[in-house]
Amino acid sequence: MTLLFKVDDARGRIWKSLFEHHAPDIEVRVWPDIGNPLDIRYFAAWQPPRQLHERFANLEVVFATSAGVDQFDLDALPGHIKLVRMLDPGIIQGIVEYACCAVLSLHRQFPLYLQQQQARCWQDHLLTAAAQRRVGVMGLGNLGRAVLHSLRAFNFQLHGWARSHKCIDGVQCHAGSDQLETFLHQCDILICLLPLTDETRGLLNARTLDALPKGASLINLGRGGHLKEDDLLQALDSGQLSHAILDVLNDEPPSPGHRFWQHPRVWLTPHIGAMTAPQSAFEGLLANIRRHQAGEPLQGLIRREQGY
Numbered sequence: 001m002t003l004l005f006k007v008d009d010a011r012g013r014i015w016k017s018l019f020e021h022h023a024p025d026i027e028v029r030v031w032p033d034i035g036n037p038l039d040i041r042y043f044a045a046w047q048p049p050r051q052l053h054e055r056f057a058n059l060e061v062v063f064a065t066s067a068g069v070d071q072f073d074l075d076a077l078p079g080h081i082k083l084v085r086m087l088d089p090g091i092i093q094g095i096v097e098y099a100c101c102a103v104l105s106l107h108r109q110f111p112l113y114l115q116q117q118q119a120r121c122w123q124d125h126l127l128t129a130a131a132q133r134r135v136g137v138m139g140l141g142n143l144g145r146a147v148l149h150s151l152r153a154f155n156f157q158l159h160g161w162a163r164s165h166k167c168i169d170g171v172q173c174h175a176g177s178d179q180l181e182t183f184l185h186q187c188d189i190l191i192c193l194l195p196l197t198d199e200t201r202g203l204l205n206a207r208t209l210d211a212l213p214k215g216a217s218l219i220n221l222g223r224g225g226h227l228k229e230d231d232l233l234q235a236l237d238s239g240q241l242s243h244a245i246l247d248v249l250n251d252e253p254p255s256p257g258h259r260f261w262q263h264p265r266v267w268l269t270p271h272i273g274a275m276t277a278p279q280s281a282f283e284g285l286l287a288n289i290r291r292h293q294a295g296e297p298l299q300g301l302i303r304r305e306q307g308y
């Protein structure tokens with residue numbers, strides 16, 4: 001059984017050594033040292049090469065090294081090849097840390113205090129209790145749920161929205177396009193953790209941003225494609241939104257002239273919400289390979305009709 005990784009050299013070396021120590025029956029190769037392409041049964045990458053299945057005729061499973069799989073063209077991948085997303089506990093931890101850090105920064109008005117510091121202005125503002133602050137999460141998969149679970153400790157009013165109805169303790173859940181507006185009306189801070197699909201592309205647009213309470217803030221931890229960037233700029237400029245914290249953009253990096261770079265009410269980070277670390281992801285990946293070898297269902301298998 002041969003598993004080919006297409007990852008950076010440093011992580012490639014770690015993956016290889018983890019398999020050598022814990023699963024020596026699985027041969028690991030690291031791109032571009034492919035060897036005989038017919039040996040490759042498993043392939044793991046963030047950005048897949050073109051014509052994947054034509055290059056590797058015996059390919060059975062593609063493991064995305066990311067939680068999102070929108071970078072894969074599902075229509076171009078033959079039906080017999082399974083696509084699996086990464087279920088690394090390290091990704092969950094990273095997203096939870098980022099989301100809590102961003103929510104708390106907004107809740108405690110750090111963007112405002114940072115601007116005040118730059119203007120040498122020493123001025124306090126009344127605190128809003130967390131119990132008065134409504135935080136909404138779009139996307140209630142393992143990431144959205146983990147974020148909501150962590151935010152509960154701060155006593156925020158929590159809302160969740162997903163395509164289909166979910167039940168989460170301490171969270172008012174909303175489902176489907178019928179309840180999207182009701183959900184948005186109640187989000188002082190909105191976090192996007194949706195998968196990017198044909199249904200969710202551009203979902204953060206003038207209409208949905210307008211449905212947020214005036215002065216709300218946005219945290220995008222999903223994909224750049226969820227957000228119509230010009231609509232966000234307009235909502236910030238009109239005062240409809242007060243701040244945006246964006247870890248993902250349509251173009252990464254954005255062009256040097258992009259308004260986000262210098263916008264006083266936008267904080268940007270370069271897609272670092274979470275990063276797959278072989279050390280934390282190895283156990284789950286190996287368990288999935290073992291499941292596949294035993295003919296058992298894979299965890300994190302992408303349902304093609306849903307796109308996630």
Ligand code: GLV
Pocket residue numbers: 065066067068069091274
């Ligand atoms: C990163 O964006 C991921 O999908 O894991």
